[in-house]
Amino acid sequence: MQRKAVALVSGGLDSMLAVKVIQEQGIHVEGINFFTGFCVEGHTHAIRKRDQKKPKRNNALWVAERLGIKLHIIDIVEEYKEVVFNPKYGYGAHLNPCLDCKIFMVKKAKAWMETHGFDFIITGEVVGQRPKSQRRDTMPVVQRDSGIGDRLLRPLCAKNLPPTLPEREGWVDREKLYDFSGRSRKPQMALARKYGIEDYAQPAGGCCFLTDEQYSVKLQDLWRARGRKQYEMDDIMLLKVGRHIRPAPEFKLIVSREEGEGNFLQGYRGRYPSLKTVSHAGPLALIDGTPDEAQLALAARIVARYSQGKNAPEVELEYREPQGATRRMKVAPLPPHELVREWIL
Amino acid sequence: MPVIRVQDRIAELAPGEELEAICTDPGVMHDIPAWCRINGHEILEAREAGGEYRILIRVGAP
Numbered sequence: 001m002q003r004k005a006v007a008l009v010s011g012g013l014d015s016m017l018a019v020k021v022i023q024e025q026g027i028h029v030e031g032i033n034f035f036t037g038f039c040v041e042g043h044t045h046a047i048r049k050r051d052q053k054k055p056k057r058n059n060a061l062w063v064a065e066r067l068g069i070k071l072h073i074i075d076i077v078e079e080y081k082e083v084v085f086n087p088k089y090g091y092g093a094h095l096n097p098c099l100d101c102k103i104f105m106v107k108k109a110k111a112w113m114e115t116h117g118f119d120f121i122i123t124g125e126v127v128g129q130r131p132k133s134q135r136r137d138t139m140p141v142v143q144r145d146s147g148i149g150d151r152l153l154r155p156l157c158a159k160n161l162p163p164t165l166p167e168r169e170g171w172v173d174r175e176k177l178y179d180f181s182g183r184s185r186k187p188q189m190a191l192a193r194k195y196g197i198e199d200y201a202q203p204a205g206g207c208c209f210l211t212d213e214q215y216s217v218k219l220q221d222l223w224r225a226r227g228r229k230q231y232e233m234d235d236i237m238l239l240k241v242g243r244h245i246r247p248a249p250e251f252k253l254i255v256s257r258e259e260g261e262g263n264f265l266q267g268y269r270g271r272y273p274s275l276k277t278v279s280h281a282g283p284l285a286l287i288d289g290t291p292d293e294a295q296l297a298l299a300a301r302i303v304a305r306y307s308q309g310k311n312a313p314e315v316e317l318e319y320r321e322p323q324g325a326t327r328r329m330k331v332a333p334l335p336p337h338e339l340v341r342e343w344i345l
Numbered sequence: 346m347p348v349i350r351v352q353d354r355i356a357e358l359a360p361g362e363e364l365e366a367i368c369t370d371p372g373v374m375h376d377i378p379a380w381c382r383i384n385g386h387e388i389l390e391a392r393e394a395g396g397e398y399r400i401l402i403r404v405g406a407p
Binding site: 035057058062064065068069071072073074267 | 349
């Protein structure tokens with residue numbers, strides 16, 4: 001009887017290798033990829049022109065195709081909010097709830113495994129590789145709190161851990177698993193070479209915006225401005241794009257940095273008031289919040305400061321309401337020394 | 346995410362039926378064909394026009 005494993009596929013090298021190791025033992029493997037909304041993926045690179053050379057691919061799909069496995073992408077945006085708002089085990093260096101995230105994902109994968117008649121779960125985790133979720137003392141916590149117990153196999157470091165059910169039952173040969181540990185990437189790279197894998201996504205920590213300091217600062221600012229931890233999909237997408245400038249608690253500006261971002265923000269003009277320079281080439285800016293008239297004038301001066309008219313005595317802008325009503329404003333661009341550093345998120 | 350919407354819609358269709366995805370995210374030109382290839386669905390047409398990306402898919406066998 002051929003056993004079946006479901007793999008948590010992030011798109012990075014480790015999960016790719018974990019699948020390969022188990023495939024080599026004759027196990028049928030399919031992948032699961034969870035979409036949290038915070039994933040760093042090709043579409044983000046596709047927005048910015050300066051990132052055009054970066055691959056626009058979804059790495060999880062790309063990995064699945066290379067491995068010849070099916071990939072099931074599961075939208076967990078709504079359920080994931082509780083993990084982000086109230087992580088039982090706290091945050092990492094920024095707003096990354098890594099341990100709670102891993103527990104949540106394994107729990108979801110367990111439910112999928114049971115529904116689809118699979119036997120066990122595999123991940124690309126390595127003991128000691130991550131400061132929070134991949135430590136010798138926290139890896140058993142994932143097994144316990146997710147309820148998966150010993151049906152969770154980590155092929156890259158299995159020899160450093162007690163034998164799991166698939167090993168004890170002889171579904172997989174423990175001797176053909178690995179004993180990687182620590183933060184070094186050399187063993188993974190050597191194994192990748194052995195398998196002839198030369199092209200892979202940059203590993204370790206780079207797949208989630210919550211591990212990014214600047215992104216976390218912007219998300220915390222959003223929560224502060226709204227008086228509670230809360231977000232919608234649009235919020236977290238917009239945090240990935242443009243300069244975010246908060247001159248007052250009542251509003252912030254999202255200013256495009258180049259044409260690609262301008263095109264992206266254009267799609268939000270029906271939901272947010274916006275400012276666009278018309279007398280000079282310049283950015284498009286969305287206004288998140290409710291500035292009063294004086295604050296709106298300041299916002300216009302800030303946007304003008306990022307236009308080609310930044311040294312002109314006056315710049316004309318169009319202010320547009322979400323419903324489509326427009327009016328023109330003429331302002332003096334804000335001089336650099338008046339742009340308070342703390343405003344820039 | 347467009348690929349998830351395509352995946353969920355295709356799950357409701359029978360083999361041989363067709364689905365057209367109309368998207369604004371340029372990443373779909375890579376992601377949706379990749380998802381279709383690994384899951385056994387056929388891309389009949391993929392084109393960009395006026396900022397829209399249209400991908401016509403024929404559902405494969407489960």
